[in-house]
Amino acid sequence: MAWDPDKDVIEVIRGPQKAGGAGGLYRAFGETLRGLKTTFGQLRMGVDTIQYPEEKIPVYPRFRGRHQLHRFEDSGLEKCVGCSLCAAACPSDCIRVVAAENTPENRVSAGERYAAVYEINLSRCIFCGYCEIACPFDAITMGHEYELSDANRSDLIFTKEMLLAEPLERTPLRAEGE
Amino acid sequence: MPRPVEKLVSLTINGNEVQAPAGMMLADAALKYGDVEIPVFCYDAKIGPPVGACRMCLVEVEGIPKMQAGCSVAVTDGMVVHTDTPTVKAAQQAVLEFILINHPLDCPVCDKGGECPLQDNAFGWGGGLSRFIEPKRHFEKPLALSPLIAIDRERCILCYRCVRFSQEVSEDDQLVLEERGADTFVTTFDGHPYVAPFSGNITEMCPVGALTSRPYRFRARPWDIEQAGSVCTLCPAQCNVSFSVRDERVLRVLARDHEGVDDGWLCDKGRFAYQAIHVDARITEPMMRDGGELRPVTWDLAIETAAKLLSHAGANTGALVGGETTNEEGVLLTHLMRQTLGSNDLDSRPGGALDLELLRALSSPTLQASVPDLQHAHAVLVLDCEPVDDAPILDLRLRKGVRHHGVKLFIASGRPSALDERAAHSARFAPGCGEAFAAALGAELAGQPSAARAAAAGAEADDVVALAAQLREAGEEVVILWGERLTGGPRRNEGARALLNLAAQLELDGRDGGGLLEIPSGTNSRGLREVGVLPNASIGLSDALAVGRDSQQIGEALAAGDLSAVILLHSDPLLDQPSSALWQQALGKASAVIAHAAFLTPAVLEHANVVFPAESYAEKEGTVVHPDSRVQRLRRSISRQGETRAEWALLAELAARIGNDPKALTGSMVSARIFEQVPFYAGLSLDLLGGVGIRWSEREAAASFPSAPAAPFTLDAPPAAASPNGLLRLGSFRSIWASPEVEASPALSFLHPRQRVEISPADAERLGINHGENVTVASNGDSVTGLAQIRASAPDGTVFLQTSIPGESAALLEGPLVEVKRS
Numbered sequence A: 001m002a003w004d005p006d007k008d009v010i011e012v013i014r015g016p017q018k019a020g021g022a023g024g025l026y027r028a029f030g031e032t033l034r035g036l037k038t039t040f041g042q043l044r045m046g047v048d049t050i051q052y053p054e055e056k057i058p059v060y061p062r063f064r065g066r067h068q069l070h071r072f073e074d075s076g077l078e079k080c081v082g083c084s085l086c087a088a089a090c091p092s093d094c095i096r097v098v099a100a101e102n103t104p105e106n107r108v109s110a111g112e113r114y115a116a117v118y119e120i121n122l123s124r125c126i127f128c129g130y131c132e133i134a135c136p137f138d139a140i141t142m143g144h145e146y147e148l149s150d151a152n153r154s155d156l157i158f159t160k161e162m163l164l165a166e167p168l169e170r171t172p173l174r175a176e177g178e
Numbered sequence B: 001m002p003r004p005v006e007k008l009v010s011l012t013i014n015g016n017e018v019q020a021p022a023g024m025m026l027a028d029a030a031l032k033y034g035d036v037e038i039p040v041f042c043y044d045a046k047i048g049p050p051v052g053a054c055r056m057c058l059v060e061v062e063g064i065p066k067m068q069a070g071c072s073v074a075v076t077d078g079m080v081v082h083t084d085t086p087t088v089k090a091a092q093q094a095v096l097e098f099i100l101i102n103h104p105l106d107c108p109v110c111d112k113g114g115e116c117p118l119q120d121n122a123f124g125w126g127g128g129l130s131r132f133i134e135p136k137r138h139f140e141k142p143l144a145l146s147p148l149i150a151i152d153r154e155r156c157i158l159c160y161r162c163v164r165f166s167q168e169v170s171e172d173d174q175l176v177l178e179e180r181g182a183d184t185f186v187t188t189f190d191g192h193p194y195v196a197p198f199s200g201n202i203t204e205m206c207p208v209g210a211l212t213s214r215p216y217r218f219r220a221r222p223w224d225i226e227q228a229g230s231v232c233t234l235c236p237a238q239c240n241v242s243f244s245v246r247d248e249r250v251l252r253v254l255a256r257d258h259e260g261v262d263d264g265w266l267c268d269k270g271r272f273a274y275q276a277i278h279v280d281a282r283i284t285e286p287m288m289r290d291g292g293e294l295r296p297v298t299w300d301l302a303i304e305t306a307a308k309l310l311s312h313a314g315a316n317t318g319a320l321v322g323g324e325t326t327n328e329e330g331v332l333l334t335h336l337m338r339q340t341l342g343s344n345d346l347d348s349r350p351g352g353a354l355d356l357e358l359l360r361a362l363s364s365p366t367l368q369a370s371v372p373d374l375q376h377a378h379a380v381l382v383l384d385c386e387p388v389d390d391a392p393i394l395d396l397r398l399r400k401g402v403r404h405h406g407v408k409l410f411i412a413s414g415r416p417s418a419l420d421e422r423a424a425h426s427a428r429f430a431p432g433c434g435e436a437f438a439a440a441l442g443a444e445l446a447g448q449p450s451a452a453r454a455a456a457a458g459a460e461a462d463d464v465v466a467l468a469a470q471l472r473e474a475g476e477e478v479v480i481l482w483g484e485r486l487t488g489g490p491r492r493n494e495g496a497r498a499l500l501n502l503a504a505q506l507e508l509d510g511r512d513g514g515g516l517l518e519i520p521s522g523t524n525s526r527g528l529r530e531v532g533v534l535p536n537a538s539i540g541l542s543d544a545l546a547v548g549r550d551s552q553q554i555g556e557a558l559a560a561g562d563l564s565a566v567i568l569l570h571s572d573p574l575l576d577q578p579s580s581a582l583w584q585q586a587l588g589k590a591s592a593v594i595a596h597a598a599f600l601t602p603a604v605l606e607h608a609n610v611v612f613p614a615e616s617y618a619e620k621e622g623t624v625v626h627p628d629s630r631v632q633r634l635r636r637s638i639s640r641q642g643e644t645r646a647e648w649a650l651l652a653e654l655a656a657r658i659g660n661d662p663k664a665l666t667g668s669m670v671s672a673r674i675f676e677q678v679p680f681y682a683g684l685s686l687d688l689l690g691g692v693g694i695r696w697s698e699r700e701a702a703a704s705f706p707s708a709p710a711a712p713f714t715l716d717a718p719p720a721a722a723s724p725n726g727l728l729r730l731g732s733f734r735s736i737w738a739s740p741e742v743e744a745s746p747a748l749s750f751l752h753p754r755q756r757v758e759i760s761p762a763d764a765e766r767l768g769i770n771h772g773e774n775v776t777v778a779s780n781g782d783s784v785t786g787l788a789q790i791r792a793s794a795p796d797g798t799v800f801l802q803t804s805i806p807g808e809s810a811a812l813l814e815g816p817l818v819e820v821k822r823s
């Protein structure tokens, strides 16, 4: 295709060569007032600030927050059998499972094996939820807690006991249609 | 039977022309030459011929109306095979649906999960749906098939692999399938635990999680672990292994399938004794004797003290080197001894030095048989050794040769052998009379009278005649598998000559597929000799500048006060040397005993002044040499436990502190130096060795092996075997389980042997001894107690006791005759 010089010509729009005068005054205040119109126009929308941490954003039911491990409600046994499938699925390799065998004296889970060590390094977790999908026993689910800052990286390695415990405070759920 | 000549046939697999050796099974040929996978469950070439139990491998072969089992059809010329037609797919899906009918699908709790052929096949070839909604069968689970193996009968898919292994590979005949139909399950025929030297292999063979290793139970998933390939150094067989490592701990040992070494099997010692790496009993920090007791000290202090003790003793230092030492450590020890301390008193052979010329003749590359030769030769003569105890994996190789390749097996030993029932002929001689027997056999083969020598060996003259005749008849490819014991006693040089004469009579020199194969007493005995850890040889089996004392003489010199210090490099003379009494005295007299040890074995516990922690074989770097001349590489698989340090570095440091730095900066530098200095290793490098090793005797550089005198030698008449006269002849053997690693491994401790007193039924009756009762064996005021074991095959007039066990070892007794009483 032949080159059409017209297409590439850029027209530079310059301001008036001479400053001051009515035009200068308008340029100084007119445009500012135009912006302020938008600002003041928002006043009637009311205040939308959420007073975190006193107040929390409610989350959707399928929100993927900090994980939780579960127990059977009737027997109190852990659902997790220590199969390591979550660890296999995890793309950031942040789950560590060391399994052990249940004995009649020490029955921890319903299967033959249980997780003697179950740790998630939440400083590496990307909250993708693959672990939840991989788990054949619904033993691990993504919870709703999202307040996961800490002063120390190693405190973000959650152990089995921490993951089994109920979160201290419940994150509010977004109501239907909200 | 010699190796079959391969004839190629061409066939078509899925439209592609493929060349494969005639007689190969279709499933193997398709994978190997056609890059087409035919899924299998029950078939594995290394277990033996196919049985066609699972039907997973169905394929279509043109011209045959029904589908064929790809594992049991041999390839033929012009065959046209389809493995991807709709019919085949439907069949594969149907078979999998059928197999899964009774499979519990408890993958999440199953140890095989993630490395399970059933998962893989179901995923790769299955239909994904099952029409079966009826209840599945149930069994109690899991049961202990043995202390080492758990069995979950629900998961079994009845592929027969384990049963075939037990019946056709290890031939212990213990496993059977009981009941019929859906009730079928695997068990031992008598319901007793499955205890056998090779039992662990079935956990690796089972295509589902029905048989799992108990020590590995629930330890890790395949994605939690890394596989690290190395070599097992627990016996001279040097099987190639792969360590499963998680968090710097060895959790499991798998076979690395090397046709030239182990054929894909491991013994239970090699498979489970890894546990000894991670036990508290292991020495992981340097220790020094303080007020009669060993106490942990800092490395600095230990090295400083050892260096001071050694430089003080100077040339009055001796060194015993155990078989687990690598070539690199061996070379650095010779540097420390010869070049630094000025002492030539070092030895890696127990019992005493062999004439260097004879040693060269025995190690000659032209006379060297390989491990696969055992399976393809016309005949194998097992001479004065017991493969299952001395190098377990060779036992399986011999059984394979007899079963599948028509090898004629002959056994000549003092103690009844586990292989006797597979042998074409077994001959017995009095313990310790291997030399006389070899001489008798050699004479018979040469057409000379042999009766006198046979009598001296305590053997039947007819046995020798029959054995010689059958050996001659069997064919020309003969392998003599001989034990170091033959060249270990006081008449070791005569033993070597008799053996060389025997080889000469059978014309084994330069014979392809035949020759000599030694089972030495230590794992790396061959390598240590070749790098000069001998009193009479220096590196490359060249003449030593000055001949030093051998192990026996070191003991005597220590006892006499001529030597004052001794280094025990992975060696415990109270376990390894023939006479405990001598070494008790020797170590008691020594002013300095410096030990490198992993466990507090008797000599270390009672006598060592300074103890350095020894690396385990999973932590070691270096090279070792297989008895068939294969140089193999040990690779570090885990970090060193505790405060353990590299031993080559420690030996180098000791020499440096005494004032003669060997300038060894890395382990591989020492390896490179060895490859340079040993003429017949020339051109080798760690990279070349790779994961499978190289047999130096097959390379061109082998031509520079030092020449040796040629047989036949004239032999003097051997002394006659002691006649029992109411007493019993003392024979000794080392059990496969007699090792500190087995003792320290929790899973194996049930196997660690107590002393057993093996006697024949006739002798037991004469002495009024019942099976299983405590008996005392005494000679010259020393005595050993053990449990009487009446063995029908034991020769009359002889009692067999174990060596190399702490406490009641046969080494405490002085033969040749002993008295046996009830205690």
Ligand code: SF4
Residues within 6 Å of the ligand: A086, A089, A090, A091, A092, A093, A094, A095, A120, A124, A125, A126, A127, A128, A129, A130, A131, A132
């Ligand atoms: S959410 Fe994703 S990244 Fe986080 S632990 Fe689960 S699988 Fe791993």
Ligand code: SF4
Residues within 6 Å of the ligand: A079, A080, A081, A082, A083, A084, A085, A086, A087, A097, A115, A134, A135, A136, A137, A138, A139, A140, B108
């Ligand atoms: S949480 Fe689920 S997937 Fe993870 S180990 Fe436990 S049972 Fe297995």
Ligand code: SF4
Residues within 6 Å of the ligand: B155, B156, B157, B158, B159, B160, B161, B162, B163, B186, B205, B206, B207, B208, B210, B211
């Ligand atoms: S236990 Fe395993 S190896 Fe043995 S028959 Fe069953 S599936 Fe096959």
Ligand code: SF4
Residues within 6 Å of the ligand: B232, B233, B234, B235, B236, B237, B238, B239, B262, B266, B267, B268, B269, B270, B271, B391, B392, B393, B394
């Ligand atoms: S046969 Fe020897 S080398 Fe092989 S696994 Fe057993 S102990 Fe290790």
Ligand code: FES
Residues within 6 Å of the ligand: B039, B040, B041, B042, B043, B051, B052, B053, B054, B055, B056, B057, B058, B069, B070, B071, B072
């Ligand atoms: S693999 Fe062919 S029938 Fe089992």
